[in-house]
Amino acid sequence: MLAFVVRRIVTTIPVMAFVALFVFSLLYVAPGDPAAIIAGDQASPADVERIRASLGLDRPYLVRFGEWTWRVVQGDLGTSIFTNLPVTELIRQRIEPTLSLMILTLIFAVVIAVPMGVIAAWKAGSWIDKSAMAFAVFGFSVPVFVVGYLLAWVFALKLEWLPVQGYTPISNGLWPWFRNLILPAITLGLVYIALIARITRATMLEVLQQDYVRTAQAKGVAQKDVLFLHSLKNAAVPIVTIIGIGIALLIGGAVVTESVFAIPGLGRLTVDAILRRDYPVIQGVVLMFSLVYVLVNLLIDLTYTLVDPRIRY
Amino acid sequence: MDRRTFLKSATGAGLAAASGGLAMPALAQSAGKTLRFVPQANLANFDPIWGTQYVVRNAAALVWDTLYGVDSKFQPQRQMVESEEVSSDGLTWTFKLRSGLKFHDGSPVTSKDVVASLVRWSARDPMGLMLRAIQVELSPVDERTWKWVLKEPYPKMLLALAKNNSPCTFIMPERIAKTDPFTQITEYIGSGPMKFLKSDWVPGAKAVFEKFADYKPRSEKADWLAGGKNILVDRIEWVIIPDAATAAAALQSGEVDWWETPLADLVPTLRNHKDINVDIGDPLGNIGAFRMNHLFPPFNNPKVRQAVLTALNQEDYMRAVVGDDDKLWKALPGFFTPGTPLYTEQGGDMLKKRNVAEAKKLLAESGYKGEPVVCIVAQDMAATKSMGDVTAELLKSIGMKVDFVATDWGTVGARRAQKTPPDQGGWSMFHTWHAGADCVNPASYTAIRANGDKAWFGWPNVPAVETEVTNWFKAKDLAEEKAAIGRLNQAAVENVVYAPTGFYLSYQAWRKNVSGVVSGPLPFFWDVSKA
Numbered sequence: 001m002l003a004f005v006v007r008r009i010v011t012t013i014p015v016m017a018f019v020a021l022f023v024f025s026l027l028y029v030a031p032g033d034p035a036a037i038i039a040g041d042q043a044s045p046a047d048v049e050r051i052r053a054s055l056g057l058d059r060p061y062l063v064r065f066g067e068w069t070w071r072v073v074q075g076d077l078g079t080s081i082f083t084n085l086p087v088t089e090l091i092r093q094r095i096e097p098t099l100s101l102m103i104l105t106l107i108f109a110v111v112i113a114v115p116m117g118v119i120a121a122w123k124a125g126s127w128i129d130k131s132a133m134a135f136a137v138f139g140f141s142v143p144v145f146v147v148g149y150l151l152a153w154v155f156a157l158k159l160e161w162l163p164v165q166g167y168t169p170i171s172n173g174l175w176p177w178f179r180n181l182i183l184p185a186i187t188l189g190l191v192y193i194a195l196i197a198r199i200t201r202a203t204m205l206e207v208l209q210q211d212y213v214r215t216a217q218a219k220g221v222a223q224k225d226v227l228f229l230h231s232l233k234n235a236a237v238p239i240v241t242i243i244g245i246g247i248a249l250l251i252g253g254a255v256v257t258e259s260v261f262a263i264p265g266l267g268r269l270t271v272d273a274i275l276r277r278d279y280p281v282i283q284g285v286v287l288m289f290s291l292v293y294v295l296v297n298l299l300i301d302l303t304y305t306l307v308d309p310r311i312r313y
Numbered sequence: 314m315d316r317r318t319f320l321k322s323a324t325g326a327g328l329a330a331a332s333g334g335l336a337m338p339a340l341a342q343s344a345g346k347t348l349r350f351v352p353q354a355n356l357a358n359f360d361p362i363w364g365t366q367y368v369v370r371n372a373a374a375l376v377w378d379t380l381y382g383v384d385s386k387f388q389p390q391r392q393m394v395e396s397e398e399v400s401s402d403g404l405t406w407t408f409k410l411r412s413g414l415k416f417h418d419g420s421p422v423t424s425k426d427v428v429a430s431l432v433r434w435s436a437r438d439p440m441g442l443m444l445r446a447i448q449v450e451l452s453p454v455d456e457r458t459w460k461w462v463l464k465e466p467y468p469k470m471l472l473a474l475a476k477n478n479s480p481c482t483f484i485m486p487e488r489i490a491k492t493d494p495f496t497q498i499t500e501y502i503g504s505g506p507m508k509f510l511k512s513d514w515v516p517g518a519k520a521v522f523e524k525f526a527d528y529k530p531r532s533e534k535a536d537w538l539a540g541g542k543n544i545l546v547d548r549i550e551w552v553i554i555p556d557a558a559t560a561a562a563a564l565q566s567g568e569v570d571w572w573e574t575p576l577a578d579l580v581p582t583l584r585n586h587k588d589i590n591v592d593i594g595d596p597l598g599n600i601g602a603f604r605m606n607h608l609f610p611p612f613n614n615p616k617v618r619q620a621v622l623t624a625l626n627q628e629d630y631m632r633a634v635v636g637d638d639d640k641l642w643k644a645l646p647g648f649f650t651p652g653t654p655l656y657t658e659q660g661g662d663m664l665k666k667r668n669v670a671e672a673k674k675l676l677a678e679s680g681y682k683g684e685p686v687v688c689i690v691a692q693d694m695a696a697t698k699s700m701g702d703v704t705a706e707l708l709k710s711i712g713m714k715v716d717f718v719a720t721d722w723g724t725v726g727a728r729r730a731q732k733t734p735p736d737q738g739g740w741s742m743f744h745t746w747h748a749g750a751d752c753v754n755p756a757s758y759t760a761i762r763a764n765g766d767k768a769w770f771g772w773p774n775v776p777a778v779e780t781e782v783t784n785w786f787k788a789k790d791l792a793e794e795k796a797a798i799g800r801l802n803q804a805a806v807e808n809v810v811y812a813p814t815g816f817y818l819s820y821q822a823w824r825k826n827v828s829g830v831v832s833g834p835l836p837f838f839w840d841v842s843k844a
Contacts, residue, residue, distance in 0.1 A: 032726065033727030038366065038367065047495075054496055082501060093518075157565060164562040167518075262552070262556065262559050264553075272355060287443060
């Protein structure tokens with residue numbers, strides 16, 4: 001097991017190196033010029049050129065890539081062209097809201113979607129199953145921003161139960177923190193619930209046909225134990241896989257959700273940086289997201305051993 | 314500890330945490346004195362000389378004071394300056410600071426700080442560059458006095474020091490002002506009415522300003538950037554809300570107090586809300602525009618440019634930009650901001666009435682060979698996208714071939730600087746807009762300049778325009794200024810320096826418990842209070 005973990009961590013190095021090269025090259029060839037944006041509309045072409053030179057953007061590709069790589073290896077992701085703040089500081093400022101939103105969404109989605117999928121499979125063909133799957137189709141089909149606006153309109157503007165926007169750090173109290181995240185987590189979680197619920201249902205349908213399930217039922221085991229102890233555990237591998245893959249979905253969805261609810265997270269940082277061509281920030285955030293994704297995959301692989309003792313590395 | 318005891322303790326701890334501890338009372342206490350403002354854009358950097366975006370200038374006006382300030386009649390008024398004197402030959406200006414001015418770090422404002430700040434400003438500002446070109450000496454005389462010696466008279470000196478166009482003459486401590494003007498400052502110390510709390514700044518989310526207790530306001534009533542800048546709240550929080558619908562909802566729910574630029578589509582909803590006021594934000598508005606590349610076919614031919622201008626109907630553009638609210642736009646047969654002293658329609662007939670037949674005739678006379686018009690249009694800016702769509706139809710309607718390049722503003726910003734032919738990475742046309750505050754006179758109006766290679770993107774070369782710019786700078790009174798601007802307008806229309814697509818305004822909205830909000834070219838926070 002330890003050897004597997006070490007091997008997997010070592011394999012992340014070439015993956016990250018490739019991501020770094022890809023992102024840097026992509027930004028190098030992408031159109032757009034941060035110097036022109038900084039200089040503003042009234043600036044002369046000479047001003048723009050001077051700003052470009054002061055930012056080092058006029059230097060050759062290899063020189064810039066070499067310097068950037070050397071800094072990244074030392075743990076320095078560079079400094080934002082616009083804010084003049086270190087990229088690590090910008091990520092530090094933004095990581096808590098995004099992490100909070102993702103964790104809450106994940107909990108919320110798993111708690112709802114897994115039982116929903118299990119029950120839908122158990123009652124396959126019934127109105128419960130049909131309703132659950134109709135809900136899943138709705139979750140897939142309705143864009144995140146529509147759900148966000150709708151929830152904000154009902155729960156913030158009409159009922160005045162929850163805030164429309166913003167984020168309160170967890171250090172200011174659990175309830176203020178939670179209050180700000182309820183609507184965004186539901187918004188972001190909807191598509192995730194749909195995904196997990198459908199996979200859970202499909203896997204459970206297969207498992208429920210197995211002989212040992214029939215045996216358990218014949219022995220008089222309580223239905224909830226048949227479903228949640230015997231069947232769900234055997235259906236867990238694909239479900240865990242889809243939860244992991246869904247992390248990418250969450251990262252993408254967080255960009256929109258953070259914009260709709262004005263949450264100062266990494267999603268908005270990324271979008272702002274892309275629109276302004278703030279290269280160091282884009283590179284830093286993409287690298288970080290890639291690392292997170294690689295680590296999540298590793299975590300999923302390790303989780304398999306917990307849910308299925310037959311799997312050994 | 315058994316399971317039940319553990320659960321009891323955990324529940325108790327959870328409830329205590331959920332109550333928010335001490336944070337909630339603290340928030341409630343300060344809420345009445347904190348003004349929450351949604352600015353037009355994200356405050357991504359905070360050096361008003363290095364970055365000339367208007368959002369930076371607007372925030373900077375809270376933190377850094379200026380030597381003079383322009384009032385609502387466009388007149389420069391003393392602000393940090395106590396007195397000024399100009400020699401009889403107009404070559405030596407001597408200025409004296411008011412006494413008792415302090416920076417936020419407690420140090421006094423001296424003439425050394427002023428000189429260093431003016432040196433940095435003059436490297437980036439169009440009027441500052443003109444001053445540099447005729448400067449003999451800029452130096453401190455004593456702690457509060459400095460002099461500026463010139464080779465030739467510069468009648469617009471006070472306007473240069475008072476203007477509200479970016480970059481303004483914000484005064485910084487000498488050690489900060491000595492930073493290269495093309496490098497960002499890292500300390501945000503000014504002598505303005507509010508302090509910038511760098512530690513609370515989260516670019517893209519919020520910026521926080523705290524009342525500066527030692528600020529010494531002037532005794533006159535505040536009038537735009539002039540007069541006493543009395544701050545009536547303890548703290549101003551700029552809340553960045555990129556999504557317009559969310560900002561509208563936040564204003565309705567009372568989570569924010571003042572929104573600088575509500576989307577026109579959302580204004581009816583805000584107007585119907587019992588707790589919200591809506592009014593025009595900046596009376597100087599914006600001038601919509603598209604620029605043609607004067608260096609390459611087809612727009613290197615004045616007749617083709619005139620054909621486009623003749624076919625242009627400003628109403629089409631304005632309705633596309635602001636919708637059906639007629640209070641928000643007006644036709645603009647010229648280049649200068651309506652309602653300002655130098656506004657003129659001289660020579661603007663071509664823009665007054667659309668004439669497609671005449672446009673087609675002009676195009677035929679021009680010898681247009683069917684070269685595609687590479688029209689680069691930023692889709693992430695509502696105004697440029699709307700205008701771009703109208704222009705594409707306009708060009709097709711007179712028989713021009715259009716290569717419509719839908720892209721984003723960042724790409725337009727880079728591509729418009731390319732002087733290569735349109736089919737080799739260059740361009741033929743792009744859309745933009747100019748703040749009306751920049752278009753009140755030629756001093757900060759880069760877009761109207763027509764000095765070829767040195768001109769703004771499109772590089773028009775029209776000597777008649779440049780002659781009148783010089784005449785305006787040398788004008789001794791308003792009558793002379795108006796005459797020069799009339800001739801300038803005529804030459805600019807005839808040669809189509811650029812195509813104005815109309816003048817448009819936008820609204821601002823604020824909660825009724827906030828008072829003192831005025832219309833102006835930037836949000837003025839002085840005399841604004843919150844009940």
